Amino acid sequence: MSAPTLPLDSAIATTQEHPSAVVVFEDVALAFGENEVLRDVSFRLARGETKALFGVAGSGKSLILKLVMGLIRPDSGRILVLGHDISQMREKDLFQLRGKIGMVFQESALFDSLTVRENVAYRLMEEHGVYDEEIDRRVREALRFVELEQTLDLNPAELSGGMRRRVAIARAIITQPELLLYDSPTGGLDPVTSNTIIELVVKQRDVNKTSALMVTHRLQDAFTMATHQFDQQANRMVALQPGQHCDVPLSFLILRDGRVIFDGDLRALTQSVDEYIREYIS
Amino acid sequence: MELISPTYFAKVRVQTVQDYILFCVQAVANLFRKPFYFTDMVQQADTIGVGSLPIVVLTGFFTGAVLALQASNTLERFGSLSLVGQLVSASMVRELGPVLTSLMVAGRNSSGMASELGSMMVTEQIDAMRALGTDPMKKLVTPRVVATVFMLFFLAIISDLVGLAGGGLVAKVLLHLDSRQYWSNAWETLIFQDIFMGLVKPVLFGFIIATIGCFYGMNARGGTQGVGRATTQAMVASSVLILVLDFFVTRFLMAVLSYR
Numbered sequence: 001m002s003a004p005t006l007p008l009d010s011a012i013a014t015t016q017e018h019p020s021a022v023v024v025f026e027d028v029a030l031a032f033g034e035n036e037v038l039r040d041v042s043f044r045l046a047r048g049e050t051k052a053l054f055g056v057a058g059s060g061k062s063l064i065l066k067l068v069m070g071l072i073r074p075d076s077g078r079i080l081v082l083g084h085d086i087s088q089m090r091e092k093d094l095f096q097l098r099g100k101i102g103m104v105f106q107e108s109a110l111f112d113s114l115t116v117r118e119n120v121a122y123r124l125m126e127e128h129g130v131y132d133e134e135i136d137r138r139v140r141e142a143l144r145f146v147e148l149e150q151t152l153d154l155n156p157a158e159l160s161g162g163m164r165r166r167v168a169i170a171r172a173i174i175t176q177p178e179l180l181l182y183d184s185p186t187g188g189l190d191p192v193t194s195n196t197i198i199e200l201v202v203k204q205r206d207v208n209k210t211s212a213l214m215v216t217h218r219l220q221d222a223f224t225m226a227t228h229q230f231d232q233q234a235n236r237m238v239a240l241q242p243g244q245h246c247d248v249p250l251s252f253l254i255l256r257d258g259r260v261i262f263d264g265d266l267r268a269l270t271q272s273v274d275e276y277i278r279e280y281i282s
Numbered sequence: 283m284e285l286i287s288p289t290y291f292a293k294v295r296v297q298t299v300q301d302y303i304l305f306c307v308q309a310v311a312n313l314f315r316k317p318f319y320f321t322d323m324v325q326q327a328d329t330i331g332v333g334s335l336p337i338v339v340l341t342g343f344f345t346g347a348v349l350a351l352q353a354s355n356t357l358e359r360f361g362s363l364s365l366v367g368q369l370v371s372a373s374m375v376r377e378l379g380p381v382l383t384s385l386m387v388a389g390r391n392s393s394g395m396a397s398e399l400g401s402m403m404v405t406e407q408i409d410a411m412r413a414l415g416t417d418p419m420k421k422l423v424t425p426r427v428v429a430t431v432f433m434l435f436f437l438a439i440i441s442d443l444v445g446l447a448g449g450g451l452v453a454k455v456l457l458h459l460d461s462r463q464y465w466s467n468a469w470e471t472l473i474f475q476d477i478f479m480g481l482v483k484p485v486l487f488g489f490i491i492a493t494i495g496c497f498y499g500m501n502a503r504g505g506t507q508g509v510g511r512a513t514t515q516a517m518v519a520s521s522v523l524i525l526v527l528d529f530f531v532t533r534f535l536m537a538v539l540s541y542r
Contacts, residue, residue, distance in 0.1 A: 069413050095415045109410035111402075123414050128317070171414075 020047045022179050022211040023068055028077035039258045050205050050212040052222035055255035061215040065181045069103055070094040102172030103181040108164040110156040117152045120171045142170040146200055162193035169200055182214040186221055198224050199237045205248050206230040226250045226266045305497050312424040322425035330391050331433030337386050338437045339444050345378050346370055346445030350452040367467030370449035375480040379442035381528055384487035388520040392495035396516035399499025400509035427492040434488035475539040487524050494520040
């Protein structure tokens, strides 16, 4: 796929220009036995920014999201999330921090013994002290956001793959987290459904201005995000006009053999002379 | 096929035992840490306890019945057929009631827990739970351990009772013994130590069943094949551990309780 012509007249802000970083990786390394999966990975995600993570299968993209969530710990290096150093944080304290982060898993990871309502409301129900009426209102609101209000009483098994991803997004955003992590939200979906999911990601980005890390295999998803914004009045994603730029910065991070080989905006990506990157984006 | 070095094999085994012990400590420690998932405990008690009742009743009844039948053959040679009640009672209460009930529940629930938690593990539901701010050890493991220990205690008592009833039926119908004699024999032979031993065992075995099932489930890796492997391993490990532990617990309690 060739890189599309982009409205790049106005500079897209990069992470370095943002003083308050939501996620900071400093020389993070991780190995499973003798297999070094991540080596000296360093990057910053600024508040309000969306960063798309690319790399071939097994390059450690999903592991970065799990490291941010504190689901696994790095062997060395430092990870700062929302100002907290989570590298050494106790699991008990991590649970509180995770309340400010939403994550959409690769295969949705919906609880199959619970209904859609219970899945989306899970975090609120676990918090206790939230009234049923309040839970119901917020569940409907989250499901309305992903346009699946009618599935409230269905089980995850009764939903299609795309619907499950949308419910997973609703579950992740119900508490209005400060940071969203998407693990291949369009993986294994047809192009039309993928577009619906990307539209929701863009909607969340532009409406709620949530910082996000998105792992994806599909370069076209990230290009769509870079070239479109969500029109709230029309309630759909629209293409940016030449000269117009998105209010929310989008950057790209490419991994190769566990190392970061590119971290920058779309302009830098399309102008890169690195052979691997040229081949990757072509 | 690649050969595994004995040192590596031993290290992996020791590591597994260490992980299992830490897992058990955490499961017990969670009893004293908030939040408590009481609803989940009741749900699990229903699944494990009420759900296992039919197989426990059937196993207990026919074990008692066959015990009476087998014992009659030997006792008749010594002219002591009337002692069949004593034999069935002592065997069921001390040994067969707790052990067979535990084996049945292990077959049904230890493997069930391993497959349920294993499936959740490989489909990232456990990770999702952690990501949503819930400790899976507290939400999934501790309620299962509490429910199994609690329900197995009562299931073993039920098994003892129906086992005695099975023996009683055989004594009356096939051996033509007096029912009152059978029951008074069965009752009078039991002493405190018998009852104590019969009630301690299901508590220990219940703990083994739940922790082994959950441990293998939470450590399942490698897709559906991994879940299948975890299920089989949980079933085998819990059954073998029950039988091995039974010997040592019996020996220990006999020494401690100054058994006759």
